[in-house]
Amino acid sequence: MEEFGRVAEEVRITRKTLLALPDPSPPTPPAAKVPDHPAYRQIMAVFAAADAPLRARAVCEAMDLEIAPSNVNNVRLKLKRLVERGILTEPEQGLFTQPRP
Template sequence: MSEDQDPAVWLPPAPEPDHPAYQQIMAVFAAADAPLRARQVCEAMDLEIAPNNINNTRLKLKRLTERGILAETEQGLFTQPRP
C-alpha cells in the first residue's frame, strides 16, 4: 500500500473467479433456467438463509457482473449474459 492511500478505504483485491466460492456460484447459474437473486443462489448452494450469507453472495454476484461474467438484468436479479 502506498503512502497516498488511506488505510481506512484500502481493500484487498477481490478473489479471482476461479476461487471455489465463485465456481460454486457459476455452477448454480449453469443449472439455472431463469435469472436469480442472491437469496436463491444461497438456497441452491445449501447456505443458511441469513442476512450475512445473502449479502456476501450479493457482493460476489456484483463482482462477477463488474467483470462481465454475469449480467444484472434488473436491480438484484442476475443471469449469465447471452452470447
C-alpha cells in the same frame, strides 16, 4: 518511362487484390476469468443449471447456505463482482443471469 508503367500496373493489381479481401473481423476480447475461489465456482455452477435469472437468496438456497443476512449479502457482493467482470449480467436490480450470446 517503361519502369514507371510497370510499377503503376503492380500498384493497380495490388490495390485490386486488397479491395477484394474481406474486412478483418474485430478482435474478440479475452474471456473474463472467474476468480479462483471455491465460492465463485459454486455460484457459476448454480447459474449453469439455472434456466431463469436468480436473486442472491435463491443462489444461497441452491448452494445450501443458511439463509442469513450475512450469507445473502456475501453472495450478493460476489454476484456484483461477477457483473463487474462481465461474467454475469444484472438486467434488473438484484436479479442476476448469465449473458446470452
